[in-house]
Amino acid sequence: MTWLESLKIRRKLIKTFKSGGIYLGSDERPIFPKINHVRTTEYSAQIVFNLPNGLDPKMVTKKDYIFLQHFGKNVDLDGDHKKFTLTVYHRSMPSTLKYKFADISKVCNGLSLPIICGMDRTGEYVTLDMLKQPHILIAGETGSGKSTQLRSILTTLIKTKKPNELELYLGDCKKSEFHLFRKVEHVQCVHSSARDIQKMLLHIKKELDERSNLTEMFEVSHVDDLPAEHRKPYLVVCIDEFVMLRKDELIMDILTETAAIGRTLGVFLILSMQRPSAKVLDTTIRANLTVSMGFKLRDAMESKIVNTPNAHNLEHSGRFIMNADKLYELQAPYLTMEQAKKLLNPFVVAKGPVKEVNEEIPQLTEKDVFNDVN
Numbered sequence: 001m002t003w004l005e006s007l008k009i010r011r012k013l014i015k016t017f018k019s020g021g022i023y024l025g026s027d028e029r030p031i032f033p034k035i036n037h038v039r040t041t042e043y044s045a046q047i048v049f050n051l052p053n054g055l056d057p058k059m060v061t062k063k064d065y066i067f068l069q070h071f072g073k074n075v076d077l078d079g080d081h082k083k084f085t086l087t088v089y090h091r092s093m094p095s096t097l098k099y100k101f102a103d104i105s106k107v108c109n110g111l112s113l114p115i116i117c118g119m120d121r122t123g124e125y126v127t128l129d130m131l132k133q134p135h136i137l138i139a140g141e142t143g144s145g146k147s148t149q150l151r152s153i154l155t156t157l158i159k160t161k162k163p164n165e166l167e168l169y170l171g172d173c174k175k176s177e178f179h180l181f182r183k184v185e186h187v188q189c190v191h192s193s194a195r196d197i198q199k200m201l202l203h204i205k206k207e208l209d210e211r212s213n214l215t216e217m218f219e220v221s222h223v224d225d226l227p228a229e230h231r232k233p234y235l236v237v238c239i240d241e242f243v244m245l246r247k248d249e250l251i252m253d254i255l256t257e258t259a260a261i262g263r264t265l266g267v268f269l270i271l272s273m274q275r276p277s278a279k280v281l282d283t284t285i286r287a288n289l290t291v292s293m294g295f296k297l298r299d300a301m302e303s304k305i306v307n308t309p310n311a312h313n314l315e316h317s318g319r320f321i322m323n324a325d326k327l328y329e330l331q332a333p334y335l336t337m338e339q340a341k342k343l344l345n346p347f348v349v350a351k352g353p354v355k356e357v358n359e360e361i362p363q364l365t366e367k368d369v370f371n372d373v374n
């Protein structure tokens with residue numbers, strides 16, 4: 001950035017402070033916040049400023065509209081009691097981001113269990129490693145892009161991990177999406193009825209217990225530290241529209257236990273829901289779903305339940321707010337069903353019967369589970 005460009009930005013910010021009354025002293029001798037530095041990249045300009053002692057930070061946060069008026073709507077303002085950062089983006093978010101595995105595989109490098117969340121306004125992919133951020137909640141009204149995101153997350157996991165490193169357990173309560181994965185080598189089962197999902201989760205419970213015993217026996221804190229002959233694959237349990245199972249206590253208990261202790265045992269959750277329900281998410285499960293992705297939601301209450309502020313104001317399919325270690329606004333990669341089929345083709349195998357578990361299964365009719373869905 002040239003000296004002149006920096007000067008222009010600084011002047012504009014001073015003008016902003018002035019018109020918003022963000023200063024101490026009198027109108028004739030104002031003491032403005034001190035601009036520490038201005039940094040620009042291809043995508044954005046970042047201006048860091050400090051408030052003079054005595055200036056109420058609410059003067060800045062309450063008047064964020066002033067920054068929008070002067071710098072346009074593509075700005076972010078972050079800060080606390082003294083130091084603030086204004087980021088001005090040179091362009092708006094892309095409304096479509098094609099899923100390109102060549103690009104995605106590059107950003108997966110170094111991640112043990114890579115989740116490609118989406119692209120931010122600076123044109124950078126935002127990624128997560130499930131080993132560190134183990135459980136994900138995806139919420140959004142119909143047509144907002146949840147299923148596409150699940151498809152892209154699962155496809156990336158399959159393409160980047162070997163079947164002996166990753167096992168997938170899929171619950172498809174809407175019977176709409178996961179048939180695509182049924183014959184993929186990593187996929188242990190795809191179930192849609194409550195009874196079968198219960199069976200699947202009893203198997204997961206057994207795995208949790210076994211893994212817990214092993215880590216205790218070998219006195220290690222993570223399954224990855226077990227001796228080679230006892231090493232375990234990562235298990236990812238992914239349930240689309242899991243709210244449909246909320247009346248099933250056993251299912252909810254196992255999901256809650258997995259969310260609570262799964263990380264160090266290598267067992268991870270991805271749960272999606274169309275209508276966030278405080279009742280379901282008020283349980284301890286919510287506290288352990290470390291990442292929320294809020295696609296377009298119906299209202300502010302739903303955004304609050306999912307913990308993704310403003311998700312109800314999103315306008316494009318595939319756009320979402322992510323709450324992980326901080327808040328992000330991202331565009332999810334768009335992976336069509338046809339494209340996913342092509343990418344998954346090399347992993348398709350002839351399948352034997354689904355793993356059986358021997359535990360006693362309490363009788364539960366589908367009506368018990370599904371009749372209260374609103």
Ligand SMILES: Nc1ncnc2c1ncn2[C@@H]1O[C@H](COP(=O)(O)OP(=O)(O)OP(=O)(O)O)[C@@H](O)[C@H]1O
Pocket residue numbers: 095096097140141142143144145146147148149274317318319331332333334335
């Ligand atoms: N990442 C994306 N980028 C651009 N468009 C998208 C994206 N994801 C979804 N869409 C568009 O939105 C449509 C609906 O997407 P999707 O089926 O994923 O929504 P959904 O939230 O799962 O809906 P439902 O709950 O009804 O299944 C897609 O057919 C596509 O046109």
